[in-house]
Amino acid sequence: MLLQLEVFTRSQAARLKRRRAACLSSVGIIRRLLNPASSRRARQKTSSCSNSGSNGKDNMKPRVRFAPSPTGALHIGGARTALFNWLFARHHGGVFILRIEDTDLERSTKEFEQSILDGMRWLGMDWDEGPFYQTQRMDLYREHVQKLLDEGKAYPCTCTPEELEAKRAQALAEGRKPKYDGTCRNRPAQPGKPAAIRFRAPVEGSVSFHDICRGTITFENRELDDLIIARSDGSPTYNFTVVVDDVTMAITHVIRGDDHINNTPRQVLLYEALGYPVPEFAHLPMIHGSDRKKLSKRHGAASVTEYREMGYLPEAVVNYLARLGWSCGDREIFSRDELIKAFDLSAVGSAPSIFDFEKLGWVNAQHMAKNTDDEIAAMTEPFLKAMSLDAGDRAYAARALATERERARNFKELAEISAFYFRDVIEIDPKATEKWLRGDNAKRLDTIKNRLALQDDWSEQALAKLFESALSEFGCKMLELAQPVRVSLTGSTASPGIYEVLSILGKERALKRIEAALQSVR
């Protein structure tokens, strides 16, 4: 066997330590022996690596990366992964790298890439290096493949995809785990035939790795097979590029979704075959939809841009996402800086969590409450515009929105419930009409309209006085007077205080609306 099965084991002590010790552990950084394209990378610090292991020097700043593939928009689950990487880097004063894994030429698009970048920026996750593109690093991968080939740690495989697929189907049908059967492993090269390159994986023993969220995870090598590291067209595959990239970018901590746990043993084997130290891993629990399945488009808003469109604050989304899988005592609301300060990978749980829109709404409302009226107006304006409403008068908008802001959980909602302030003609809810604009209610409305017409001071205090005296004259309850007015002014039975609404709308518009309401039931 070419590979000494040097398994990455950890001592008991290290295991016990894992919950507590934040994660600046162990992994030494490898010397950057390859020289990649980007000039920026040339400036990066390099260091020769001590061997890995928990006794290594920890003076190295952590380097982490987020590596999305531009085959879809930035998913909310991906955003959470990015966030934990970003938070970890910022907390420890480390480096956050963005890498675009665009080797799937078929499905990768510039648009998706752009939307991922936009999403990252919107959420305020800035990166220190990159974006790097795998498609620009092909020479690097080729060199590594060649190295393994030269050392006999990889071999060409001429099995056709059809043959492979047939064997896979058969294995599955027989209830076996589909694995490559090693047909080409010891077969002499077949010149002329298109060949993929497979990694010659050990068949005995086991491979273990340390996971910050879960402790030590072990796989039996017999469960693994000889994975393809380069396709027959020469392009490298994911499990290979990720190792080469993480090594050459000197990544110290690989923080990613736990759907990658099953890839990790293969990658560890690759690190070892290549003679590189293994980084620290942290596999984050997934985010599920309400059906407890991996969150996807089917569960409603899946991409982060949709949250922007729904009027959520980026810091609220970040806050909510951070609290999914991570907690900090009883604390719920955090600003971005507070998150950076408090974040601790070792406090991340290991059970999957369900995305809860209700709670996100509450968190968003908490963050909205921190904004001034003017900021609220500025942020609501685009949503008003989207409804073809004119919110050009900022002072007016600020005053109007101030009366509604506490009733909304996001800006879209705020725009919707505040629309009556910005419309010329309002629509009245038919049920409200029946209940509050008929009979005695209409009479009272007519009378108060006439009183209001004679009133010049439309301050809230003055209006209150006017209503109070009218009340004692009519001998009715406030409710019986306020609701008809409210309905005629806003179209709804629920609104801010009636004096506020009256005062903000102003005499002319208010009277016009009351008159229109009266007309409609006549």
Added chain:
RNA sequence: GACCCCAUCGUCUAGCGGUUAGGACACCGCCCUUUCACGGCGGCAGCACGGGUUCGAGUCCCGUUGGGGUCGCCA
């Protein structure tokens, strides 16, 4: 099917051998109130099950059940 991961209120979670099992969202009630909210107070609700270990188990171990993930010349 095989392998891997996971398991405290409906949901997010605290808990790291001794707690009346704590907080938050949601829900319900009361207060505030001209409506709806906000806010305040209170309430409902949880350790999946079975074995161990221990004086003592939500906490440690094993098993069962349940859920999820992965088994590509996708990433």
